[in-house]
Amino acid sequence: MMESSKILIVDDEVEYRETYRMLLEGRGFFVGEASSSQEALEILEREYYPIVLSDVIMPGKDGFYLLNEIKRIYKDLIEVIILTGYGSIESAVKAMKIGALGYFIKSRNPEELFTEIEKAKRFIKLETQNNIVKREVSSKLFLNQTKNPKMLRVLKEVDAVAQSSSNILLTGETGVGKEVIANLIHQKSKRSKELFVPVNCQAISDSLLESELFGHEKGSFTGATSRRIGRFEEANGGTIFLDEMGEMSLSTQVKILRVLDNKQIERIGSNKQINVNFRLISATNRNLPKEIELGNFREDLYYRINTINIEIPPLRERKEDLKGMIDFWITHFSNEMKKNIRGIDRDTEQYLLEYNYPGNVRELKNIIERIVVLATDDVLRLDTLSNRRIKEISASQNNKIIPFKEARQRFEIDYIKNALEKCDNNITQAASLMGISRRQLFNKLVEYNLKTKYF
Known part of the structure; x- marks a missing residue:
């Protein structure tokens, strides 16, 4: 639909x-x-x-x-x-x-x-159509500059599988760009004129994931005030991308397997069979064979989603691409924020080229966005990041690496505080500057116990 x-x-x-x-x-x-x-x-x-x-x-x-x-x-x-x-x-x-x-x-x-x-x-x-064109341009600029042999092999695999209807499993660490690759496969496929529907299975609680995927009828459960179509139905004719699929519960996995076998779904609260025709691209950062051994993932589902496997290399193995990526994101965020950035400080650039990026491309993107947001003149400098510089956040000195989750939380807290300060603590303006909804920012303020400071 x-x-x-x-x-x-x-x-x-x-x-x-x-x-x-x-x-x-x-x-x-x-x-x-x-x-x-x-x-x-x-x-x-x-x-x-x-x-x-x-x-x-x-x-x-x-x-x-x-x-x-x-x-x-x-x-x-x-x-x-x-x-x-x-x-x-x-x-x-x-x-x-x-x-x-x-x-x-x-x-x-x-x-x-x-x-x-x-x-x-x-x-x-x-x-x-305009948004699709913008995404295609960004993807091409972002991917076509690669000089890395492993990434070039990934792009060749994308070209080889795009025209097929086979299920594809993308594997690799968090933040390597699995959704970008999935979208690229969709844009190169026969389904490119239909919808690409991404779903982050980790970001949705297990109790809500079934409703998100299959939809529900009005009154089927508390809070179901109207009928809602699910993501499978929404992706009919197009491509559905299930990110972090390794986080699904076993009960949800059974239902997914049934959909893949029958190409039919039922909304929650209905016994009507609805035919669906979509291409499935899945992604995970987990070792699914190991999860199968531990009893956390169904072996039959693994073989259904893993017709073709594409492994995406981490950013630390793509050092030859770093300079181009840094320049790409600087240009992207400078244009987006309408800032006239002339260049980047030499020491800052050198540090960014030597950093290992445990959060991969996503972390690089966030770092550059933050530097651009906080830039006070036309030259980007590491000092603009905050009192906690990247070295302190990552604890990379002396090989002391803090957990990625903690590093991300520190980054988000500093990022939110600085955005709010830029907007005189106006939450609506800060959310707009950050490119998220006011509700998303509000939820982050609650999550990090910052609500009392700004309300």
Whole structure:
């Protein structure tokens, strides 16, 4: 199912929601529901709906508030059509000024609404294509500069397997770029015009992972206030990428195996079989044969996902690529943050070239982003990182390496503090600067016990 076929209806009157649901589902749309602006924003934080149909007059925050928040947070990624039973020129002009794509009076012919929806679908498709092009350009710039024999072999393997429909297992340490490689395989495949759907199995609790993958029906469990399609259904026709698959529970592994065998799923709370056609790319940093011996991973599932295995080398084995990567990320973040960075201090560059990067490409990217964010002039210097310099964070002197999890936590705490200081402790502005949602930043403040300082 293409993303543009998903619509969220926001109306406090259940009769209107049911009417629009019947009309839209009759045209093949997947429909979500919300009874207020606040509920709609909460749903959009959990699940992407590219088109929102919103009533104007609702208890609490009205539809104009919701429209303004959607445009502020999601910009052109979500198109909004305003619904109203009391149309006026003033309200229509107000809606368009805020950013509504369309304005529909409820008493009119529903065909006019479908015309507005088709227009929204065209806008969403154009935005999706632009994002795909941007990802392709970044991937090509990032990968094509490699001079490393192991990485060149990986790229040859990608070219060889892309046109097949075989399941692929990507292995390698955390942060080596497995999702980049998975996306590259998708873009080179026959499914490239359909969706690439990444799922981080480690980031989702086991109790929620099944709902995330298979979807659920309204009322199927506490908190299931509306029907939701799962990632397998969303990836129909395209590619699903299951990252950190080694973290799945055995019970979830059984369900995944059944999907791979039957190419059918059932949403939680439903016994209806839904056919799905996707390509599976999996990734893990675990030694799955060892996990099988320990009883933590099913052997039959391992053989199903491991038709083709591609091992991605760690960054410390790609030293000849470091200079190009450093330059790439400096240019990338300088453009993104609209900073005129002229160069990098010689000592800083030398240190970055000699550092071993236990967090691999992800760590390099985070370090460069941080240096650029905190740069006070047009030359990047290591001192801008914080009072805890990289050497202290990694404890690399005297071969004393602290656990990667602790190093990452230290980095994130310093990074968040510095971003907030740059924005005078304005959480919304800091989240925007960091490229994450306000809710994600809030969760990090709670996780690291920083909430009391900034609230």
